[in-house]
Amino acid sequence: MMIQPLLKKILFVILVFSLARSGYAQNPLITNQYTADPSARVFGDRVYIYPSHDILCTEGKGRIGWFCMEDYHVFSSSNLTDWKDHGVIVSQDKVPWVDPAGYSMWAPDCISRNGKYYFYFPSRARDTVANGKGFSIGVAVSDTPIGPFVPQSEPIKKVQGIDPNVFIDKDGQAYLYWSQGNIYGAKLKENMLELASDPVILQELPSEGLKEGPYVFERNGKYYMTYPHVQNKIERLEYAIGDNPLGPFRKAGVIMDESSTGCWTNHHSIVNFKKQWYLFYHHNDLSPNFDKNRSIRADSLLFNTDGTIRKVIPTLRGIGLSSALKEIQLDRYSDLSRNGVKVDFLDTANRMMGWKATLAQSDAWIRYNAVDFSVSKLKKLHVRAWSAQGAVLEIRVNKIDGPLIDKVNIGSSTDWKLVTSSKASVLRGVHDLFVVLKSADPVSVDWIRFEK
Ligand code: FUB
Numbered sequence: 220m221m222i223q224p225l226l227k228k229i230l231f232v233i234l235v236f237s238l239a240r241s242g243y244a245q246n247p248l249i250t251n252q253y254t255a256d257p258s259a260r261v262f263g264d265r266v267y268i269y270p271s272h273d274i275l276c277t278e279g280k281g282r283i284g285w286f287c288m289e290d291y292h293v294f295s296s297s298n299l300t301d302w303k304d305h306g307v308i309v310s311q312d313k314v315p316w317v318d319p320a321g322y323s324m325w326a327p328d329c330i331s332r333n334g335k336y337y338f339y340f341p342s343r344a345r346d347t348v349a350n351g352k353g354f355s356i357g358v359a360v361s362d363t364p365i366g367p368f369v370p371q372s373e374p375i376k377k378v379q380g381i382d383p384n385v386f387i388d389k390d391g392q393a394y395l396y397w398s399q400g401n402i403y404g405a406k407l408k409e410n411m412l413e414l415a416s417d418p419v420i421l422q423e424l425p426s427e428g429l430k431e432g433p434y435v436f437e438r439n440g441k442y443y444m445t446y447p448h449v450q451n452k453i454e455r456l457e458y459a460i461g462d463n464p465l466g467p468f469r470k471a472g473v474i475m476d477e478s479s480t481g482c483w484t485n486h487h488s489i490v491n492f493k494k495q496w497y498l499f500y501h502h503n504d505l506s507p508n509f510d511k512n513r514s515i516r517a518d519s520l521l522f523n524t525d526g527t528i529r530k531v532i533p534t535l536r537g538i539g540l541s542s543a544l545k546e547i548q549l550d551r552y553s554d555l556s557r558n559g560v561k562v563d564f565l566d567t568a569n570r571m572m573g574w575k576a577t578l579a580q581s582d583a584w585i586r587y588n589a590v591d592f593s594v595s596k597l598k599k600l601h602v603r604a605w606s607a608q609g610a611v612l613e614i615r616v617n618k619i620d621g622p623l624i625d626k627v628n629i630g631s632s633t634d635w636k637l638v639t640s641s642k643a644s645v646l647r648g649v650h651d652l653f654v655v656l657k658s659a660d661p662v663s664v665d666w667i668r669f670e671k
Contacts, residue, residue, distance in 0.1 A: 245551035246537040247504045247514035248302055249294065250571055255513035256326030256432070256486040257499040258384075262336075262364045266492050267295045268302070268499065269329045269338065273512045274322075281322030286511050288324040291340065293365050299492070299517070299539035305365040309340060314370040316357060317342045323354070326432060326486055329364070330385040330411075332393065336361045337411045338368050339383035339395070350374055356383045356397055358412050377414055378405075382486070385411075386435040386464060394464045396421075398431035402446060404465045423468050424459060425450070432486040435464060441526055444468045447485045453477045454485045456500065458528060474520075475531045478502050482510045489520060496520040497538055498531050505570045540591040540649060546603075546666035549654055550574035552585045559583030559656070565665065577663040578610075578656035584619055588651045596671055600643040603665035604629045605636065610662035614643075616650040629662050643669060 248254075253273035260267050269291065276287035290310035294302045311317045311324055321343035329338045337358055344355040355374035361367060380399030385407070387393045393407040395414065402424055406415040421444065424430055428449040436443050442461045447454040456475040459468035478485060480502060487500040498520040506512035517538045521529045535551040550562045550573070559580035565572045576585055600614065609631040615621045625643040630636075656662060 245541070245548055246516040246518070246533070246535050247502070248517060248537070249304070249515060250505065250573060251304075252292075252571075253505065253512040254292075254294075254515040255484070255501045256382075257488055257501060257515040257517075258326070258328040258434075259488045259490045259497070259499040259517070260329055260331075260364075261490050261492050262331055265295045265297050265364075266299060266490065266497075267293055267329070267364045268515065269293050269308075269327050270501075270515050271324065271326050271513075275512065276322060281320075284511075286325065287322045289322050291324060291327055291338075293329075295365070296539075299497075300541060308361075308366040308368045309338060309359050309370060311342060314342070314357060314359075315372045316344050316348045316355065316374050318345050325354070326382045328384050328488075330387060330393075331364070332387065332411055334362070335411075336364050336368070337385070339385055341381040341383060341397070344374060348374060350376065350379055353379055354381050354399070355379060356381075356395075360412075371412060375412065375414065377418060378403075382432045384433045384435060386437070388437065388464055392464070394435070396433040396435055396444075398433060398446075400429075402430060402433045402444070404433075419465060421466050421468065423466060423470065424448075425457070425470070429454070430457075434488050436489055437464075438522070439526060442468075443489070443528075445474060445487065445489060447487070451477060453481065453483045456485055456487050456498075456531075460526065471527055473530055474498065474528050475500060475533065478533075480507060482513065484510070484513070496522070500533075502533065536588055540589050541587070543590050543592045543597055543645075543669040544594060546668050547587060547590060547652070548573065548666050549585045549587055549664050550576040551587070552576065553588040553651065554586040556582070556584045560585060573665075575663045575665050577661055578612075578654075579661040581656060581659050584653055584655040586619075586651060586653050589649055590652050591649055592645050592647055592669070593649075594671070595647050597645055597669040598641055598643050599670040600625045600627060600640045601668045601670065602627055602629065602638045602640075603635060603667075604638055604662055605632060605634060605665075606660060606662035607631060607633070608660035609658070610656060610660055611658040612662065612664075613655045613657050614667070615653040615655065616645065617653075619653050619655065621653065622646075626657070635665065645669070 254270040256271040281287040327340040357374040359368035359370040380397040445458040461468040482503040
């Protein structure tokens with residue numbers, strides 16, 4: 220008699236744990252433009268991302284083959300799945316001190332203080348600027364997280380470098396960090412626009428290999444200085460821990476290994492949203508052959524009991540629940556059968572159209588975690604698919620041989636088509652989906668979606 224409540228409790232704990240672990244949105248987060256260097260911030264009940272906006276340099280516009288950025292957008296989400304683009308907030312031709320031929324609006328950051336939002340950004344300065352040639356860091360101020368941001372007419376004095384990051388400690392003291400070969404830190408004045416102390420080089424970080432992109436946060440009284448570092452050939456994300464915002468720090472390990480696709484840079488931020496930590500970072504998903512056109516991603520981040528960070532393995536599934544009512548992109552899978560599944564771009568001439576997954580042998584499967592079926596009586600299943608010879612797909616929940624929620628015949632065709640079944644049967648809740656090929660000939664799937 221006592222077993223049933225206990226079983227319910229265990230099932231509930233398993234559900235909560237798996238939700239906390241499984242992230243929600245799909246990677247990359249933004250697919251209609253290139254985005255990099257994501258600085259994520261929680262303001263109110265939304266997450267805001269302030270990334271760099273990569274474009275392609277062309278003749279007369281920036282340095283061909285190099286980073287090229289002329290403005291910044293901000294994106295926000297309340298559920299980590301649906302990201303809203305709030306448009307351009309700062310552009311190089313609107314900032315008095317920025318060289319308008321620079322195309323160097325590199326990694327920014329944003330922070331809120333006393334009801335104002337301070338957006339920090341680096342760029343190449345005009346020759347006339349007091350800080351001298353090269354990169355300076357400026358601030359633009361707004362009353363809301365999405366702007367309008369008004370840029371200061373001069374960059375911050377005594378700061379030369381890139382990758383600004385701002386941290387406000389519990390006692391209200393704000394700090395600015397940036398990189399220029401080394402990683403620097405200094406106190407900021409209450410006005411958030413001027414340094415309150417001379418910059419210091421943060422020692423004890425790796426002395427060999429490029430390090431940049433500092434990002435500092437505090438957890439349980441410990442200060443985490445996190446940064447991309449070239450230990451081998453390309454950047455990986457590392458961290459050090461200290462008892463004070465300006466150190467000394469003790470090197471503590473690797474947060475994320477080098478990109479398996481060879482993207483030379485990585486750049487990140489770490490936030491806690493609704494009691495879960497997340498790592499925002501970038502790869503070059505939409506531009507596999509040119510790693511200066513990058514795309515932002517996010518995955519869940521976990522701590523060990525001693526406060527060290529567990530290495531984050533990049534996923535395609537990303538974070539956030541996927542609504543069963545929206546297109547579920549199986550190519551952003553959580554897991555695959557060892558053989559018989561391939562993921563390709565839908566159209567290599569327009570990679571922003573996304574990807575397709577091809578199941579090519581009987582019993583090949585794709586797992587896609589954390590689909591939200593909180594809307595009841597979803598009977599229709601739409602599958603955008605293409606099979607030259609025709610195919611049969613089974614959709615199951617929670618295990619490869621878990622409850623069958625539909626079996627769909629994909630008739631043979633010479634192009635993509637939408638196949639609809641009206642006999643789907645699925646219990647309310649959050650489920651991991653398994654899509655299994657039950658015939659011999661290949662089928663490509665763009666997405667699946669449920670409806671009432
Ligand atoms: O986006 C340009 C530069 O690439 C950033 O400033 C660095 O952190 C690296 O991501």
